[in-house]
Amino acid sequence: MGDPRWLHAAAWWGWALGLATAASRTTNPLLLVLIVLAAAWVVHARRPLAPWGRSFAFFLRLGVVVIVVRVAVQVLFGASVGTTEVIWLPGFTLPSWLAGVRIGGEVTLESMLLALYDGMRLATIIICVGAANSLASPTRLLKSVPAALYELGVSVVVALTFTPQLVTDVERLRTSRRLRGRSTHGPRAIAASAVPVLEGALERAVTLAAAMDSRGYGRRGTVTARQRRLIAVALLGGLVAACIGSYALVSAGSPAVLGLPLLILGVIATAAGLVVAGRASTRTTYRADPWRLAEWLVLGAGVAVAAGFAVFGALGLPGLDAPVDPPGWPTLPLVAVLVIGLAATPAWTAPPLPPGHAASARAEPAALELSA
Amino acid sequence: MITFDRVTITYPGAAEPVLRDVSLVIPEGELVLVVGRTGSGKTTLLRAINGVVPHFTGGRMAGSIVVGGRDTATHPPRELADLVGVVPQDPMSGFVTDMVEDELAYGMECLGLAPDVMRRRVEETLDLLGLADLRQRPLMSLSGGQRQRVAIGAVLTAHPRVLVLDEPTSALDPGSAEEVLAAVHRLVHDLGVTVVMAEHRLERVVQYADRVIIVPGQGQPLLYGSPPELMRTAPIAPPVVELGRLAGWHPLPLTVRDARRAAGPLRDLLVGHTPHLRAVPTSTDALATMQRLVVRYGPVPALRGVDLSLPPGQVVALMGRNGAGKSTLLNALVGIGPVAQGSVTVGGRDPRALPGSELLGFVGLVPQEPGDLLECTTVADECRAADRDARCAPGTTRALVALMAPEIEDGQHPRDLSEGQRLLLVLCVVLSARPPVLLLDEPTRGLDYPTKARLARILADLAEAGHAILLATHDVELVAEVADRVVILADGEVVADGPTTDVVTSSPMFAPQVAKILSPQTWLTVDQVAAALGPVDGPAGAGLGGEQAG
Numbered sequence: 001m002g003d004p005r006w007l008h009a010a011a012w013w014g015w016a017l018g019l020a021t022a023a024s025r026t027t028n029p030l031l032l033v034l035i036v037l038a039a040a041w042v043v044h045a046r047r048p049l050a051p052w053g054r055s056f057a058f059f060l061r062l063g064v065v066v067i068v069v070r071v072a073v074q075v076l077f078g079a080s081v082g083t084t085e086v087i088w089l090p091g092f093t094l095p096s097w098l099a100g101v102r103i104g105g106e107v108t109l110e111s112m113l114l115a116l117y118d119g120m121r122l123a124t125i126i127i128c129v130g131a132a133n134s135l136a137s138p139t140r141l142l143k144s145v146p147a148a149l150y151e152l153g154v155s156v157v158v159a160l161t162f163t164p165q166l167v168t169d170v171e172r173l174r175t176s177r178r179l180r181g182r183s184t185h186g187p188r189a190i191a192a193s194a195v196p197v198l199e200g201a202l203e204r205a206v207t208l209a210a211a212m213d214s215r216g217y218g219r220r221g222t223v224t225a226r227q228r229r230l231i232a233v234a235l236l237g238g239l240v241a242a243c244i245g246s247y248a249l250v251s252a253g254s255p256a257v258l259g260l261p262l263l264i265l266g267v268i269a270t271a272a273g274l275v276v277a278g279r280a281s282t283r284t285t286y287r288a289d290p291w292r293l294a295e296w297l298v299l300g301a302g303v304a305v306a307a308g309f310a311v312f313g314a315l316g317l318p319g320l321d322a323p324v325d326p327p328g329w330p331t332l333p334l335v336a337v338l339v340i341g342l343a344a345t346p347a348w349t350a351p352p353l354p355p356g357h358a359a360s361a362r363a364e365p366a367a368l369e370l371s372a
Numbered sequence: 373m374i375t376f377d378r379v380t381i382t383y384p385g386a387a388e389p390v391l392r393d394v395s396l397v398i399p400e401g402e403l404v405l406v407v408g409r410t411g412s413g414k415t416t417l418l419r420a421i422n423g424v425v426p427h428f429t430g431g432r433m434a435g436s437i438v439v440g441g442r443d444t445a446t447h448p449p450r451e452l453a454d455l456v457g458v459v460p461q462d463p464m465s466g467f468v469t470d471m472v473e474d475e476l477a478y479g480m481e482c483l484g485l486a487p488d489v490m491r492r493r494v495e496e497t498l499d500l501l502g503l504a505d506l507r508q509r510p511l512m513s514l515s516g517g518q519r520q521r522v523a524i525g526a527v528l529t530a531h532p533r534v535l536v537l538d539e540p541t542s543a544l545d546p547g548s549a550e551e552v553l554a555a556v557h558r559l560v561h562d563l564g565v566t567v568v569m570a571e572h573r574l575e576r577v578v579q580y581a582d583r584v585i586i587v588p589g590q591g592q593p594l595l596y597g598s599p600p601e602l603m604r605t606a607p608i609a610p611p612v613v614e615l616g617r618l619a620g621w622h623p624l625p626l627t628v629r630d631a632r633r634a635a636g637p638l639r640d641l642l643v644g645h646t647p648h649l650r651a652v653p654t655s656t657d658a659l660a661t662m663q664r665l666v667v668r669y670g671p672v673p674a675l676r677g678v679d680l681s682l683p684p685g686q687v688v689a690l691m692g693r694n695g696a697g698k699s700t701l702l703n704a705l706v707g708i709g710p711v712a713q714g715s716v717t718v719g720g721r722d723p724r725a726l727p728g729s730e731l732l733g734f735v736g737l738v739p740q741e742p743g744d745l746l747e748c749t750t751v752a753d754e755c756r757a758a759d760r761d762a763r764c765a766p767g768t769t770r771a772l773v774a775l776m777a778p779e780i781e782d783g784q785h786p787r788d789l790s791e792g793q794r795l796l797l798v799l800c801v802v803l804s805a806r807p808p809v810l811l812l813d814e815p816t817r818g819l820d821y822p823t824k825a826r827l828a829r830i831l832a833d834l835a836e837a838g839h840a841i842l843l844a845t846h847d848v849e850l851v852a853e854v855a856d857r858v859v860i861l862a863d864g865e866v867v868a869d870g871p872t873t874d875v876v877t878s879s880p881m882f883a884p885q886v887a888k889i890l891s892p893q894t895w896l897t898v899d900q901v902a903a904a905l906g907p908v909d910g911p912a913g914a915g916l917g918g919e920q921a922g
Contacts, residue, residue, distance in 0.1 A: 050470070050510045139470050175708055176744040181732035181761040181805060196747060204465060210428045211466030215527065216453030216482035282484035286477030287491065357508060 002294055002351040007046075009136035010144050011295040011350075015042075016132030018302025019343050022309035023124040027117040028322045028330050031340065032124045036063075038343040039131040045347035048357045052137040059130020063123030070119030075107050082110025082325045110325045117322055143285055146278055151218070158208065169197045219282060227276070234273030242266030297349040301342050308339035373534060373566045374398040374421060379435035381416055381425060390416045392591035394435075398583070400533070401564040403556070405581035405599070407574060407608060409820045411790035412589030414570045415461075418536050421568060422456040423449045440533055454483050457527025461538045461818075463519045464511070472514075472522055473498075473507045479530040490529075497525045501555050516694040517548025521555055528559070535559065537569040541576055542817050545693045545846045546881050549576055556580070572820050575610035575849060575885055578603065579627040600624050608821045611849055611885040614898045618905075631889045638901075639890055645904040647873070647895050650832065652856045653685040659840040660705060660735065660809045665714035667700050667864075674700040676864040677714065682809060682840040687831055689855035689872070690844040691882055697864040698844040699740065702811045705842070706737045718809055732762055735809040736802035740817070742795045743786070751789075751797065752782040762805035772800040776830055792823030799830070809840045816847045828854045852876065852884035852896035872896065 016039070023035050040056070047053040075089070089104040138157050145153040173196055174184045183189055212218075245263030312320050312335075322330035352358060376396045382389040390413040398404055408414045419425040423444035426433045437444045440455045457479075460466040469475045476497055480490045498504045501521045506514065514522065520540055527535065537556070541549035557580055559565045571577045578584070584602045586595040595602060603613045604624055612631050616624045619638050625631040658681035667675040674697045682688060690698050703709045704716050707723030716723060719734045726734060739745065748754040755769040762768070773780055777796040786794060795815055802810070816824050824847075831854050835841055845851060851858060851872065858875040860868040860882070868875050873894045876882045886895050895901050 052470075137470060139474070143474075172741075172744060175703075176739070178708065178728045178731060179706065179737050179739065180728075180745055180758070180801065181730075182728050184728055192747070207460070207465045208468070210424050210449075211458075211460055212468055213428060214422055214424055214449045214453060214456075214458045215468070215479040216450050216530070217468075219450045219453070219482055219484075284481055284484050284487060284490070286474070286481055286487065286494070288487070354508065 002292075004352045004354045006048075006140070006289060006353065007136070007298060007350045008144065008289040008291050008295045009140040011291075011298040012136040013132045013141060014299040015302030015343075015346060016128045016135075018299075018304075018306040019131075020125045020128035021306040022340075022343075023121060023128060025309040025313045026320050026336075027121055028320060028332075028336075029117055029120050030322075030330050030332050031320075031336055032117075032120045034337060034340045035124055035343065036127050038340055039128055041344050042347045042350075043131050043134055046350050046353065046358075047134050048353055050137070050357070053134050056127075056130050056134040059127050059133070062130070063127045066123045066126060067116065067119035070122065071112060071115045074111055074115030077103060078111055078115065080106055080108050080111050081114060082108045082327075084109040084327060086112065109327050113322075113324050113327055117324070140289075144289065146274055149274070150281065150283060154212075154217075158205070166197060166201060169200050173197060231273050231277045234269050234276070238266045238269030238271075238273055240266070241269060294349055294351050298346040301345045301349070305339055305343045308342075309336070312336060312339075373400040373402075373440060374568070375436075375438045376420075377436045377438070379420065379433065379437055381413075381420060381431060381433050383429070383431040386431075389591050391420075391587075392593075394594055396585070396594065396596050398566060398568065400566050401560065402582045403560045403567045403569065403580055404583045404585060405574075405577055406568060406570040406585045406587060407572075407606070408587030409589055409608070409790075409822065410572075410792055410818060412587045414587050415538060417585075417587060418538055418568060418570055419458070420444070421534065421536050422452045422458050423447060424458070450482075453479060453532075454530050455532055456534045456536060457524075457530060457532035458536045459520075459523045459527060459538065459540065461542070463523035466523060467511050467526075470510055470512070472503060472509050472511060475511060475522060475526045476503075476529050479526060483530055493529045493531070497529050500528070500558070501525045502551075515548065516544050517551050520544065520548070520552050524552070524555060528565075532565070534566045534568065537567065537571075539571055539818065540569065541571060541573055543694075543814075543846075546576075546848065548694060549573070549846075553577060553580060572818065573847075574608065574821075575612065578610055578613075599626055611898050612889065615886055615889060615901065618898060618902055628885055628888045631885075635889050639893060642890065642893055642895070642901065642904060647900040648903050649873070650835075650856065653683070658683050660718045660842075661716070662701075662704070663715045665701075665704060665716060666712040667697075667704060667709060668712045669710070673712075674864055675704070678861075678864070678866055680859065680866070680869075682842055684808065684838045684840050685835050686856045687835045687841045687843065687854050688857045688859060689851040690842060690859050690861065691846070691848075691851065692861035694846075696861040698861055699813055700864075701861065702737060702813050702842065702844055705809070705811055706731065706735055729761075732802070732805035732807055734807060735811065736805065736807035737811040738795070738798050738802055738813065738815060740813045742798035742815075745798050745801060746786040746794070749785055750782065751780055751784050751786060754786060754797065754801065758801040758804045764804055764806075769800055769804040772803055773797060776800055776826075790823075791818045792820065792826075795819070795823075795827070796830075803834075808838070809842070810834060812841070812843045812845075814845055815843065816845060816850050824850055825853075848876065848882050848884045849897075851882070852887070853899075858882070 019035055019039055023032060026032065043056045047056065085106055086109050087107045089107060142150070142153045142157050174189070177184050177189060177192070241262050243266070245259050245261070245266055248259030248262065317333055317336065319331040319333040320336070374397070376394050379391060379394045380389050381391045394417070406414050406417060416425055419429070420433070420437055421439060423437075425431065427448050433445070439452060442452060442455065444452065467475055468478050473494060476494045477490050480493065498507055501524060503518075503521060503525055506518060506522070511519065511522065524535070524537070524540075540552050540556070544552065553576065556567060556569070560567055569577065578599055581599050584597065584599050586602060586606055588595070600623055603609055603626065604617070609617070612625060612628060616631060616634070619634075621631070621634045625634055660682040662678050662680040665675055665678045666673060678701060680701075690701065692698055700709060704711060705718060705723060707726060711724065721734060723731065723735060746754055748757055751773070752770070755773060756766065758769040759766050773796075776799065777793055780789065780793055780797060786797060789797060815827060819827070828850060831841055831843070835856070843855065855872045857870065858868065858872050859866055860875065873896060876884065876896065877887050877891065877894050883891075884896055886897055886901065890901070
């Protein structure tokens with residue numbers, strides 16, 4: 001829809017977070033699978049031909065690992081629920097002061113289902129974040145961060161880009177160990193590579209910092225020391241007030257009178273701090289991404305899905321949670337399926353990528369050469 | 373434009389200053405080349421121009437540096453960003469964003485330029501550096517030469533009046549290096565940018581320079597002057613200059629073209645002589661072989677059916693563009709990376725089946741970043757670890773180090789060694805197990821001429837002792853000096869394999885300077901010419917050039 005262009009990164013992240021929020025409201029495996037399918041379909045249709053565009057597969061794998069680990073932990077250590085015994089593992093009872101912790105013993109169908117659904121929910125949330133990551137890299141998101149938060153954003157993005165770099169470093173160190181005639185497997189090899197890997201990361205960080213400084217990063221326009229202190233107080237104080245306020249609102253024990261005013265005060269202080277800091281910053285943005293109808297539609301799809309599931313939860317829609325105790329087949333509430341259908345609409349409503357960037361149009365070329 | 377006034381810089385913890393009492397003035401619009409041995413303080417000099425030294429690195433600076441009217445003592449690097457553009461040695465390490473266009477805009481965003489100005493400058497810079505086709509490409513997918521041009525473009529968009537380049541071509545193949553230098557040349561001539569550039573590969577850059585600064589190191593005074601004047605006596609010089617000195621040409625030619633014009637008499641004199649070549653042992657038993665080797669990373673083949681054999685006593689050079697598959701080939705010989713088809717054998721065994729502990733008995737590889745292999749805090753510890761790994765008598769590695777690089781001391785931290793010393797230390801570590809096959813991946817990156825000459829001698833000795841040596845490199849001069857055979861890879865295939873003289877003289881890209889000057893004769897190095905002329909002393913050399921002087 002529309003001319004080929006890059007969709008605003010915030011729209012993608014908003015959409016994905018909406019899906020993740022929806023996923024957190026349900027333990028029905030069928031609905032969770034549908035959410036993942038919707039995300040995968042959109043990624044397939046709109047992911048760019050760039051290194052980060054291929055990260056979705058990694059997040060899918062990570063999701064599987066999360067499920068496996070969650071179930072394994074339940075089987076080995078988890079507290080037992082229900083009575084349908086599947087298998088009995090050799091184990092022993094721990095002393096009374098460690099009551100509640102179990103090693104081995106009875107494994108029930110109920111507890112395994114519980115763990116499986118819980119793992120699937122977590123995996124779906126991770127996969128939704130992965131979808132956003134492959135549709136719009138964190139660096140693109142940085143372009144639309146408010147000027148006042150820019151420096152905070154930079155540190156997050158730099159940290160994120162170093163993670164893949166660490167993987168390359170570990171690989172390089174394994175190669176070096178082999179070249180020195182040492183074993184490349186086993187705990188000793190891993191321990192020995194930890195220090196050089198961290199050293200390398202630190203060194204790169206310092207180099208990057210020097211390079212950014214040389215290019216004008218952190219230039220302050222005309223902010224006086226007093227203004228800077230004022231901004232810091234407003235931002236920090238505001239955030240703390242907002243946190244205490246919202247805690248007082250939700251926790252049953254504290255007076256509600258304290259909650260709302262503090263929350264409002266905190267939000268106002270933070271907003272004021274952001275505005276002042278934004279004015280003081282001299283940064284400008286190159287080709288800021290526009291926010292048009294397509295962005296509203298994509299973001300709206302995410303919000304609608306999240307809102308839909310929140311309503312289902314409040315109304316207690318049957319089938320939102322799969323039956324665990326006693327075990328039973330999950331049902332598929334039609335209305336939830338329809339709402340999830342909305343999640344897949346960005347595959348059509350988002351504009352196609354500029355020619356030469358759509359991964360769906362061609363099979364992987366350029367990006368792979370770098371590994372060669 | 374740039375004024376150094378009695379500048380002395382001492383790093384924290386160092387006993388001696390890196391630069392002592394440096395005073396110089398660089399006028400606007402000049403291309404200044406900074407040369408010197410590794411560790412002499414070249415990089416410090418460059419980084420002091422925008423104040424990264426000492427603002428970022430720490431240390432003490434006496435005297436003052438003024439750039440375009442701003443004193444670096446009172447202006448940190450970020451306040452000089454609109455005036456001085458610095459391109460680091462490894463461009464990838466300085467990239468902040470992940471797309472070409474965003475990277476070009478980054479500096480301007482920091483400076484707070486208006487969006488329409490940014491848009492216009494990005495377009496201009498894309499055209500100026502020939503990057504228009506790459507504007508939306510991820511930086512990770514670019515080749516070495518493209519990255520270097522993007523890094524230059526990224527600082528150019530801020531319209532700096534000074535451009536500082538630290539070894540812009542040292543990691544590049546000859547073709548990409550020319551691309552980058554052509555771009556720099558254009559900046560100086562069309563835009564009047566002042567360029568300060570450090571580079572070891574003098575043969576590539578000296579003809580472009582207006583001035584040369586020689587940094588002798590150890591705090592000795594700098595030499596500053598025009599290239600022909602300084603090159604006459606400089607301790608480091610490209611082959612064209614050395615040939616000119618040998619033949620006594622005046623004025624001293626700096627380009628192959630000028631040298632060819634002067635070389636008529638020398639060519640006549642050399643008729644009837646043939647270059648003295650090292651006798652290459654002819655052996656049929658190869659120490660390592662590859663047969664129809666195919667390596668794929670994903671669907672893209674990095675090597676497509678490579679046949680290669682390494683006989684004992686030969687130095688084989690592996691050349692080709694960045695990304696042609698050289699490193700993949702070396703890795704396959706040590707059993708790293710996937711093998712899709714074909715076979716690799718080293719000493720009759722498949723290297724992939726060899727565990728790490730046995731590998732060194734068959735083959736050793738000095739990787740592109742030799743420092744990766746070092747992990748101890750002193751040279752002595754490193755040598756002891758190498759003895760243990762190789763299961764050889766204690767002291768073996770240390771003895772090798774004493775032989776190859778006697779100036780390295782036991783107590784030094786490997787990180788404090790110069791690039792060249794570190795390479796030699798790693799070479800000793802790898803050689804401690806006496807692997808019959810020795811592989812080196814771009815050993816001369818960042819090495820100065822004296823260290824390169826030392827490496828060349830060591831490699832020749834090792835070949836003499838029966839090692840098979842395979843050397844991946846972009847350095848045509850080193851190849852001319854040490855290689856008996858050259859293999860050229862293009863796009864994962866072997867496109868040429870033969871004796872050095874035959875292969876390099878037939879290719880304009882891979883021919884060394886001496887071969888270009890004296891073609892159609894097939895001389896490769898100054899040493900060969902000197903040996904053929906016999907003991908040439910001063911007057912004879914002068915006589916040879918006398919005919920040209922008029």
